[in-house]
């Protein structure tokens with residue numbers, strides 16, 4: 329499997345908790361950005377003329393892709409098509425939307441370009457929490473966007489929520505999950521807040537002006553899972569839930585260590601066995617594209633055998649499909665049962681047909697299970 333990722337680095341406003349590669353939207357840059365992106369895509373296509381036609385998925389993420397003017401979005405898709413990406417026959421074409429820019433025009437443009445899966449960043453249906461984490465949109469705009477997207481015939485829609493926010497109660501989060509899953513969508517994700525030190529929220533937490541109650545993480549996560557399972561959503565990854573057939577093909581490819589190429593500032597790629605990323609700061613990325621997007625200006629993350637094993641274990645255990653111990657064994661890697669048996673004995677994991685899978689509260693302890701397994705791997 330091969331996927332294409334387009335990184336749109338602009339947001340209407342930087343949220344207080346944001347730790348991503350984004351910048352405040354500046355309409356003067358949209359034209360330049362789409363022009364640079366075009367040159368970056370064409371440079372890659374010239375160097376690897378067979379690659380882009382092999383793509384099965386396309387994902388526009390950010391940042392806020394829905395903030396782009398129609399002409400920029402149309403240009404990006406036109407370039408991709410010109411570089412042999414068969415947009416109309418891809419298995420999945422996804423685009424992230426934020427409620428404040430989920431307008432009739434942005435949706436219609438995306439549909440006309442070939443987007444068929446819409447990912448909406450809602451985070452919470454509590455206005456006081458939206459304000460507290462510095463989100464731009466209102467609850468009402470969130471519902472408007474949901475109604476707009478879920479009324480598109482045959483479109484796939486997913487919504488994102490966050491939990492363990494400062495001041496959030498368990499009941500408030502579970503109500504969010506309940507309300508979102510009542511909409512006619514086939515996919516939903518929720519993520520626990522990770523407070524980055526360099527963020528505005530991180531500053532408030534370190535000064536003691538805000539607190540995050542970590543003890544609420546478990547009841548929120550497990551309660552959310554329970555609600556979704558009752559409504560027919562299955563967890564196929566630690567934070568992702570789907571009705572049958574609505575799993576994200578693009579993201580599953582990431583977790584299966586499939587290949588993908590990323591375009592845009594700081595976009596990551598995994599191509600021909602190497603992980604690399606483009607310059608992250610917009611001015612540096614502009615320079616990189618202006619000199620022809622040479623490989624020498626990419627940052628490579630060279631993977632040794634231990635890095636690859638860590639990726640395999642970590643990416644497998646976070647998925648419903650689990651870690652296939654037999655496949656590892658056939659690759660010369662033996663995992664001592666002493667590492668996972670205590671988790672199995674507690675009911676936090678199962679081993680069935682040589683596949684180790686998390687279950688129940690085990691999902692809360694995923695990082696610990698991964699560490700234990702990695703510490704018990706040996707090569708034959």
Ligand code: SF4
Nearest residue numbers: 339342343346390391
């Ligand atoms: S919308 Fe997302 S990417 Fe943009 S600032 Fe907020 S958290 Fe960051």
